[in-house]
Amino acid sequence: MAMKFIQETRQTPVRYECDVVIAGGGTAGVCAALAAARNGARTILVDRYNFLGGTMLNGAGPLHSFYNLYKAFPGAPKIQCVRGIPSEIVDRLIAAGGSPGHLEQDKGGNYDSVITIIDWEIFKDVIFDMMQEAGVRILLHTMVVDVIREKNTVRGLVIEGKSGREAIEAKVVVDTTGDGDVAAFAGAPFTKKHQTTKVGMPFGMLNVDMPRLVAFLEEHDMVNQIVHADKGSDRDDIVRLGFELKKIPLFKEYMDQTGMWGPLGVSRYQGDYSYINSCSLPAVDATDTEALTGAEIKLRKQVITLSRMLREHIPGFEKAHVYWTPASAGIRYTRCVECEHDMSLEEIVNGARFEDEVMLYGFHDSAPRIMIKDAGVYGLPYRALLPKQVEGLLVAGRMITSDFDAHMSTRNTVSCMAQGEAAGTAAALSARANVAPRELDTSRLRQALRAQGVYLGE
Ligand SMILES: Cc1cc2nc3c(=O)[nH]c(=O)nc-3n(C[C@H](O)[C@H](O)[C@H](O)COP(=O)(O)OP(=O)(O)OC[C@H]3O[C@@H](n4cnc5c(N)ncnc54)[C@H](O)[C@@H]3O)c2cc1C
Numbered sequence: 499m500a501m502k503f504i505q506e507t508r509q510t511p512v513r514y515e516c517d518v519v520i521a522g523g524g525t526a527g528v529c530a531a532l533a534a535a536r537n538g539a540r541t542i543l544v545d546r547y548n549f550l551g552g553t554m555l556n557g558a559g560p561l562h563s564f565y566n567l568y569k570a571f572p573g574a575p576k577i578q579c580v581r582g583i584p585s586e587i588v589d590r591l592i593a594a595g596g597s598p599g600h601l602e603q604d605k606g607g608n609y610d611s612v613i614t615i616i617d618w619e620i621f622k623d624v625i626f627d628m629m630q631e632a633g634v635r636i637l638l639h640t641m642v643v644d645v646i647r648e649k650n651t652v653r654g655l656v657i658e659g660k661s662g663r664e665a666i667e668a669k670v671v672v673d674t675t676g677d678g679d680v681a682a683f684a685g686a687p688f689t690k691k692h693q694t695t696k697v698g699m700p701f702g703m704l705n706v707d708m709p710r711l712v713a714f715l716e717e718h719d720m721v722n723q724i725v726h727a728d729k730g731s732d733r734d735d736i737v738r739l740g741f742e743l744k745k746i747p748l749f750k751e752y753m754d755q756t757g758m759w760g761p762l763g764v765s766r767y768q769g770d771y772s773y774i775n776s777c778s779l780p781a782v783d784a785t786d787t788e789a790l791t792g793a794e795i796k797l798r799k800q801v802i803t804l805s806r807m808l809r810e811h812i813p814g815f816e817k818a819h820v821y822w823t824p825a826s827a828g829i830r831y832t833r834c835v836e837c838e839h840d841m842s843l844e845e846i847v848n849g850a851r852f853e854d855e856v857m858l859y860g861f862h863d864s865a866p867r868i869m870i871k872d873a874g875v876y877g878l879p880y881r882a883l884l885p886k887q888v889e890g891l892l893v894a895g896r897m898i899t900s901d902f903d904a905h906m907s908t909r910n911t912v913s914c915m916a917q918g919e920a921a922g923t924a925a926a927l928s929a930r931a932n933v934a935p936r937e938l939d940t941s942r943l944r945q946a947l948r949a950q951g952v953y954l955g956e
Pocket residue numbers: 521522523524525526527544545546547551552553554557558559560561562563640641642643674675676677679697698699700775827828829830894895896897909910911912914
């Protein structure tokens with residue numbers, strides 16, 4: 499049956515005018531907003547949730563990776579390749595008691611040599627402080643529903659929140675919605691990539707006896723990642739734990755049926771297995787309301803079933819209960835916006851460098867199967883943040899990089915943060931110079947990034 503349409507005519511008030519508007523306050527958006535405001539732009543950051551941090555706070559446990567994969571290549575130097583604003587956020591978290599900092603892996607260092615664990619609630623507070631200090635205007639509980647467009651140039655956003663439907667005019671728009679919502683509204687070309695990956699729903703359990711659990715797992719040779727660090731307890735110092743639950747036939751059967759894996763997780767405080775990443779569904783199009791709704795329901799069933807099975811069958815979980823689930827299913831990949839440069843896996847593994855690179859990165863989520871050569875780093879060119887065919891718009895985060903294996907590097911939290919800092923800085927410089935982001939002098943951009951502490955090589 500043909501779809502019916504209704505015709506709407508309305509006038510939308512322009513409630514805000516600014517230099518740079520950032521759509522989406524996930525890891526990329528937060529760093530973009532801080533960078534734009536600190537570079538003198540009147541900046542607005544819009545997000546649909548009641549907090550900033552996005553997918554990272556919806557269950558993307560530890561941050562991979564501020565460092566290169568030096569543990570997989572004996573003798574390789576240890577390089578902190580992501581610095582600047584992402585690193586400053588970690589320093590602020592450490593000072594606020596919200597992170598033990600960058601921790602070396604005791605086992606599993608050829609997957610990720612250093613992981614950075616953070617307390618999400620403290621992150622929420624610290625990041626609001628940082629936004630206020632930088633002078634970013636934040637609009638929470640606000641959906642971006644359209645763009646203001648003149649021909650192929652984006653001039654701002656249409657938003658909807660409790661105050662109704664309103665518009666924001668801006669000199670430059672940055673899309674950090676993860677799903678490329680703004681780019682799609684603006685008519686930028688994109689492909690849908692959800693078939694290639696899984697959506698997930700990590701969860702947290704309290705009253706887990708971590709030492710007892712680890713003793714059981716070690717006895718059965720099930721541990722694949724572990725990190726020990728002080729977490730304020732004299733009997734429990736396990737902060738990172740991954741294990742192969744499928745070695746137990748009962749679990750294997752259920753996990754294979756549902757698409758679950760792992761689990762891989764983080765424990766921040768004694769008795770708190772804060773983050774258990776295992777529940778999964780394949781090929782969900784999270785830009786389709788009905789598909790997303792169905793996935794949320796199925797994933798919640800997985801969480802409750804798996805937690806019951808852990809309690810009944812695995813020592814250490816006997817008295818445990820679920821105390822945290824995310825505000826949304828965890829989405830890895832939906833729209834991929836076509837940009838002027840599309841990172842290839844070959845460039846990533848060979849540590850390609852570019853004249854207009856705006857960040858360096860040294861992690862791949864499929865390590866040790868796929869690693870950057872000789873524990874090196876690769877550069878991400880500015881062009882990778884510039885969508886084709888649309889002016890006035892920059893994109894950053896998990897919506898770039900069309901090759902699945904290459905995306906397995908660029909989509910990681912710390913990469914998204916570094917991309918955000920680059921995009922926000924570029925947006926502010928473009929607005930100040932009154933030039934389109936495409937016309938921005940990249941040597942000036944790189945100079946500004948270096949001045950704010952971004953590592954672009956010696
Ligand atoms: C289950 C899971 C586990 C993961 N584990 C790890 C891990 O351990 N380590 C790691 O490094 N990476 C991990 N990742 C990947 C990583 O967390 C994400 O790719 C990264 O955080 C994405 O950041 P982003 O800023 O691009 O997007 P997001 O964090 O998704 O941010 C997008 C923001 O935009 C907002 N938004 C979206 N649409 C709109 C709209 N129309 N209007 C208003 N606001 C909107 C959202 O609310 C959100 O805040 C994981 C991902 C998943 C799903």
